[in-house]
Amino acid sequence: MALLEAVNITKRFGGVIALDNASFSCDAGVITALIGENGAGKSTMVKVVCGVHRPDAGQILFKGKEIRPNSPADAVKLGIVSVFQELSLVPHLTVSQNIWLSDPILDSFGLINFREQSRRTEALLAELGFEGIDPDAVVLDMPLADRQLVEIAHAVHRNPDLLILDEGTSALAAREVTLVFNLIRRLRDQGKAIVFISHRMGEIQELCDVTTVFRNGKDVKSFPTGSLPDDEVVQLMIGHKLEKSFPPKPKRKQPPPAVLEIKDLSWENALHQISLTVGRGEIVGLAGLEGQGQGDLLFALFGVYAGVSGEVRVEGKRVNINSPTQAVDPKIGLAMIPADRKTEGLILPMTVGENMTMAILNRLSRFSVISRAAENDAIAKMMRRLAVKAPSPAVPVRSLSGGNQQKVSLAKWLLTEAKIYLLYDPTRGIDVGTKQEIYHLMRQLADDGSAILFFSTDLDEIVGMCDRALVMYEGRIVKELVGSEITETNLVSAALNLGEKTSNHKEAALA
Amino acid sequence: MKPESAPKKKLNVARYFRPLLAYIVLILLILVYRALSPVVFRLPVITAMLNQGMALAITSMAQTLVILTAGIDLSIGSIVTLSNCVAATQMQPGIAPTLGVVLLVLLVGSACGFLNGLLVAYGRLAPIIVTLATSSIFNGLALYVLPNPGGFVPEWYSEALTGRIFDIVPTALLILIFLFVFIWTPLKRSPLGQSIYAVGSSESSARMSGLNVQRTKLLTYTIAGTLSSMAALFLAAQTASGDATQGGVYTLNSIAATVIGGTSFTGGVGGFGGTLAGAYVFAIIPNVLFAARVSPFMKELLQGAILVLTISLGAARVFQVKNRLEIMK
Numbered sequence: 010m011a012l013l014e015a016v017n018i019t020k021r022f023g024g025v026i027a028l029d030n031a032s033f034s035c036d037a038g039v040i041t042a043l044i045g046e047n048g049a050g051k052s053t054m055v056k057v058v059c060g061v062h063r064p065d066a067g068q069i070l071f072k073g074k075e076i077r078p079n080s081p082a083d084a085v086k087l088g089i090v091s092v093f094q095e096l097s098l099v100p101h102l103t104v105s106q107n108i109w110l111s112d113p114i115l116d117s118f119g120l121i122n123f124r125e126q127s128r129r130t131e132a133l134l135a136e137l138g139f140e141g142i143d144p145d146a147v148v149l150d151m152p153l154a155d156r157q158l159v160e161i162a163h164a165v166h167r168n169p170d171l172l173i174l175d176e177g178t179s180a181l182a183a184r185e186v187t188l189v190f191n192l193i194r195r196l197r198d199q200g201k202a203i204v205f206i207s208h209r210m211g212e213i214q215e216l217c218d219v220t221t222v223f224r225n226g227k228d229v230k231s232f233p234t235g236s237l238p239d240d241e242v243v244q245l246m247i248g249h250k251l252e253k254s255f256p257p258k259p260k261r262k263q264p265p266p267a268v269l270e271i272k273d274l275s276w277e278n279a280l281h282q283i284s285l286t287v288g289r290g291e292i293v294g295l296a297g298l299e300g301q302g303q304g305d306l307l308f309a310l311f312g313v314y315a316g317v318s319g320e321v322r323v324e325g326k327r328v329n330i331n332s333p334t335q336a337v338d339p340k341i342g343l344a345m346i347p348a349d350r351k352t353e354g355l356i357l358p359m360t361v362g363e364n365m366t367m368a369i370l371n372r373l374s375r376f377s378v379i380s381r382a383a384e385n386d387a388i389a390k391m392m393r394r395l396a397v398k399a400p401s402p403a404v405p406v407r408s409l410s411g412g413n414q415q416k417v418s419l420a421k422w423l424l425t426e427a428k429i430y431l432l433y434d435p436t437r438g439i440d441v442g443t444k445q446e447i448y449h450l451m452r453q454l455a456d457d458g459s460a461i462l463f464f465s466t467d468l469d470e471i472v473g474m475c476d477r478a479l480v481m482y483e484g485r486i487v488k489e490l491v492g493s494e495i496t497e498t499n500l501v502s503a504a505l506n507l508g509e510k511t512s513n514h515k516e517a518a519l520a
Numbered sequence: 521m522k523p524e525s526a527p528k529k530k531l532n533v534a535r536y537f538r539p540l541l542a543y544i545v546l547i548l549l550i551l552v553y554r555a556l557s558p559v560v561f562r563l564p565v566i567t568a569m570l571n572q573g574m575a576l577a578i579t580s581m582a583q584t585l586v587i588l589t590a591g592i593d594l595s596i597g598s599i600v601t602l603s604n605c606v607a608a609t610q611m612q613p614g615i616a617p618t619l620g621v622v623l624l625v626l627l628v629g630s631a632c633g634f635l636n637g638l639l640v641a642y643g644r645l646a647p648i649i650v651t652l653a654t655s656s657i658f659n660g661l662a663l664y665v666l667p668n669p670g671g672f673v674p675e676w677y678s679e680a681l682t683g684r685i686f687d688i689v690p691t692a693l694l695i696l697i698f699l700f701v702f703i704w705t706p707l708k709r710s711p712l713g714q715s716i717y718a719v720g721s722s723e724s725s726a727r728m729s730g731l732n733v734q735r736t737k738l739l740t741y742t743i744a745g746t747l748s749s750m751a752a753l754f755l756a757a758q759t760a761s762g763d764a765t766q767g768g769v770y771t772l773n774s775i776a777a778t779v780i781g782g783t784s785f786t787g788g789v790g791g792f793g794g795t796l797a798g799a800y801v802f803a804i805i806p807n808v809l810f811a812a813r814v815s816p817f818m819k820e821l822l823q824g825a826i827l828v829l830t831i832s833l834g835a836a837r838v839f840q841v842k843n844r845l846e847i848m849k
Contacts, residue, residue, distance in 0.1 A: 082730035097728040101721035101788040102714070110718060111730040113711050120709040 012037045012202045013058065013089075013171055018067030020053055027053040028064070029226035035219075037170070040193060040203045042213040042234060045223035046246050046468070046501075051206050054223070055175050059084040059091045071171070082111070090169035092160050092177035098148045105130035105144040108163050137162055138188050153180040153278075161189060165196070172196060173204040178212065179300070190216050208298045210239070210505045224248045243501050247468070254445065255473030256452040258492075265289045267325075268460035269429050271310070274319030279305040281484045283319070287429065287460040292451060294475030294495075295464040297504045302484040303464040304348065307431045310462075311345045312336045323429065337368060337425060344427035346418055348434050354418040355406050362388040362402035365420045391420040396446065412443030419450065430454065432463045436470065448474060468497050482506045538782025539794030541830055545780070546797045549804050556811035563684070570692035571682050571758060573803030575600070576773055578751035580781070580799040581699060581792050582744035583774035585707075589740050590720040590787025591640060591647035596748050596774055598658035599632045601767030603752030605662045608671025608762020618677055625749050632658055633745015637738035655771070662764040671762035681757035695754070696796070704792040707743075716740055720787025776823070777802050780830045801826065 011034040020028040028050045035041040043051045056062045058069060060078030069076050071087060078084040081091070098107045105127040114129070116122040130144035139158045148156055157180045164172060174193075178186055193203055193216065205217055213220060214235060221231040222245045229245050237245075265288030274283040280302050287293045295303040309317045312330040321328055323341055330336045336343040347353035355364050366373060366384050373383045388402045395416045399409055406417050415435060422430065432451070436444045451474060455461055465471055471478050478495045480488040480503040488503035554560045579596050586593040603625045610621045632654065639650040684690050707713045715736040718726040727733050751770065756762065781798035783790025805826070806819050 080730075081728050085730065093728075097725050099718045099721045099725045099729065099788075102718060106714060107729075110714070110726075113714065115711070118706070120706055121711060121714060123709070 011035060012072060014070040015054065015058055016068045016070065018054065018057055018064045018069070020050075020057060020062055020064050026226050028057065028067075030067075031223065031226060031228045033058075033221060033228055035171070035202050035204055037202045038197055038200045039219055040197050040205055040217045042217035042220040043204055043206045043223065044210075044213060044220060044242075044246065045229075049223040049246070050226040051223050052175055053226075055091060055173050055204070055206065059089050059173060085111075085167055085169070088168075088170035089173070090164045090167045090171070091173035091175060092157075092164045093175050098156060098160060098163070100149040101147060103127075103145050103147050104134075104142060104151075104159050107148060107159065108133070108144075108166055133166055134162055137165060137192055154182060154185055157181055158185060158189070161192070165192070169201065171202045171204070173206075175206045176208070177205075178207060178209075186212065208505065210242075222246055239502075240498070243498060243505075247497050247501060256449050258452075258476060259290070259456070261476070265291055268323065269462065270320075270322040270325075272320040272322075274306070274309060274317060274321070276305060276309045276314050276317045279484050280309060280317075283484075283486055285479055285486065287462050289458055289460060290455045291476050292455050292461045292463055292474055294471040294478040295462065295481060296468070296471045296478050296500050297481040297487075299466055301481040301504075303481050304433060305484070306481070307345060307433050307462070307464060310336075311343060311431060337427070339426075342426075342428035343431065344422035344425055344429070345431040346415075346422060346433060346435050348437065350411075350414055350418045354421075355414060357407040358405050360403050361392075361397065361399050361406050361409070361417055364406050364417050365391050365402070365424060368421050369424050387424055391424060394423075395420055395450065410443075412439040415439055415447070416443070419447070423454075428459060430459055430461045430463075432461060432465075434465055434467075435463075436465070436467065468500055471495065471500060472497055480504055538790070539797065540782075541833055542781045542794050542797035542801060545826065545830060546801050546804070549801060549808055553804065553808045553811055556808065563688075563690075567682075567684055567690040567692065569800075569804060569807065570690050570696070572807070573800045574692050574695065575751040575755045575758070576770060576777060576803050577696065577796055577799040578699065578747055578754065579770040579774040580777040580795045581704065582747035582751075584778045584781070584783050584790065584792055584795045585716060585740050585747075586647070586744050587775075587778050587783050587785060588716050588720045588787055588790060589737055590723070591737065591740070592651065592775070593636065593741065593744050594648060594651040594771055595632065595636060595655035595658055596744065597768040597771035598655040598662070599629050599745055599748035599767075600752045600755065600770050601764055602632065602658045602662040602665070603629045603749035604755050604767055605666035605671070605762045605764050607753060607756040608673060609666050611671070611673050611677070611756075613674050615676075618674060622753060625753055626746055629749020629752065630742055630746040633742040633748070634738070636745065637741030640741060641734040641737035659764070659768070662767075666762050666764050669761060669763040669765075673756050673760045673762075675760070678757045678760050681754055700792065700796070708791065712736065712739060717788055720784075720789075722788070773802055774799075776827050780827060 014032070014034040016032050017030050018028050018032065019026070019030055031050060031054060033043070033054055043054070045051050053062065057064045060080045060083045063079070071089065076087055078087060078089070084090070099110065102110070105123070108130050109126045113121045114125050127144045134140060134142050134144065139162060142155055142158060148159065151159070157177065161174070161177060178189055181189065193205070197203055205213070207213055217234045219231060220234045220242070222229045222242070224246060225248065229248065267286040268289050269287040271286070272284050275281055283306060285293070295306065297303060305314070308314055310321065310330065312332045312335055321330060328341050330341060330343070333345070335341065336345070351357060356367070362384070365388050369387070370379060373379055373387065391397070392399070392402060397409075397416045397420070398413050406414055409417065419435070436447055439447070448470075451461060451463070463475065472495050475495060476492070478490045478500065479486045480490070480500060482504065487506055490499055490503070550560070559565050579600060582596055583593060606628050607621060607625045610624065611618055612621070636651055636654055639645050639654070640647050643650070681691055681695075685694065715726065715731050718729070718731055719733050719736050723733055752767065755767070759766070777798035778790070778795050779785065779798070780801055781790065781794030781796065783795060802823055805823050806816060809816060809818055809822065
């Protein structure tokens, strides 16, 4: 019998079904890979198993007994420990304090024996092969990769029977990945069960015994790793989805004149020498897995980040954008629709109308007094153009549906008459009907002469909407696809950076 | 213990920068004071200065603990007031009954803090609102207990707390040492202390690690209440009376002292070591002004200026932040 069996699990978040009657199992002494597209339900499944989410339906059997963990602490007591994508270390404490946080070593006065904790942490790190890490270093001061290693040490220290790594190696370089892989193999040989979630196909092929594919909240197939060819695995991940209707793309004989040009843009460790152009009337997609720098690129362009290097030109003129205020200046004419409309895009308690005109109040004012007539005109125009479903522009934007909220967020920037639109996943969590409207609006904007740089986590959208698609991987643009080259298969294989990564890891493993 | 086996670890200067700054400001102030008035290093003057800062030092320790959890306690001054009034109305000349009253006062303060903690931790209400509200309640109770300034405090009690032992060691110094060695240090090294830092640093990580966040907050506010009543007991000895209008100043001054001492307002960083310097920076300013023959009305102006100056110096790290959205977080 399998060590863990999660049977027919369903989990909803509001109206969204994250897990739809999905099952998952793994065995002791086996490394199981869990793969799938963004939003396929992998992370939700892991979080259900280790007590972060309660399932709406279904049953979890662990060592043959039903369990209902209420918190990660509960799961740890049962022997299920997970390393999450979002790091869970306390930033201002040291490595050893974090490792012993839930059960500190006490001296005879009942006080924490920091010296002993530090000594034992050093021994633990040495045993795991993570010698370079100082047990007394404060987590906040450590590089991301080291933090991830500490996170893994933290998990192993709890001596789990089932260890889950959800993107637990995403910040690691090849040498460190090798260290972790050796550790994971040792744990497997000791009879532990390991679940490994990664977007790096090379890693999965190298490490995992069994692969399970998730798609749209369901388990699709489980098979011995390597028994299916790559393209078949990709097919399993993509599957067949609802067809969406997209507005027709314009046929172009030659590339349109560039509106936005970027050369060698770099920022910290997140963006490396990004060069791209977006032409007049063009929709350029940023594709790739989540968190490969697409969001950072949009933020860097919009002046949110300090210390961005490289060259940005708008309509041929070199510009310096050091703040969002400069970015929206009509001379530059950028507009950004942020990912989180609830916190960054809109001010929820304010009315639909107030939100729409927020970015152009100066233009609507005379002698610093807002002209109500001009404001109402602008609002009425947008209500009509976007067909916002609201009883009146005077209701708080909070009371609208997600799709209509997003329309208001779009309206705000349409009113600025920007030249360049940066869209960050504009249709996330929006119903299908409103999505169509937003697609048509985007194309219309482009046809009217705007340049659109568009990031989406939904592959269909990139395929259906974009004139060109740039695939990002680890902060670089790794592939450019034009016109009919933009297919789901091409996007997924470019996003996983198949081939290159695999050989990298083989080299690292040999070294 | 094998100290030789452990390699020498580099001291993180940046981490001690803010508390260090507080001590530098304190020493500068003392030097200015010495230059203006040569009697400063005489024993009676030292004793008086230590006494003057004592109540603020204790309340600031309370405030530091709360701020470390990323909370705030606006009721500290009112707990001082209430405790002070209870002390002044209940005290008797004899030793035994006085000790009983001391226990009663500590109990009153702890109960006030416990109420704050319950509302913040289990009621999940914002600390600033909860303690603003309870601060009015405690103030009202204080006026009910002692409507007019007065009451009684035995002379021996005042002598014992504000005087010198064998006419050499100021009692206040012993109290400070006691606070540091027997309250702060063990607390910081206890599992509770570590939870306080963890909760303030990242509440979600603390919860993910299996810490009891609610219990930690409850205990923190309760201890803050207990400490506030300790400050009130000292204040009673100092003023030899009770006054329902006298404690309020400790709320904002304890926040100022905590901040000058380098404890982060967002929680998780800092401690009593820096706060102690912050408290005495604030307490010594009136003396320096007096020695400089400046109007005492300038006191608040100068206190404010020093507060702004030290936190500006301490906030210089903002220039290193690369993501402008994070500066506001």
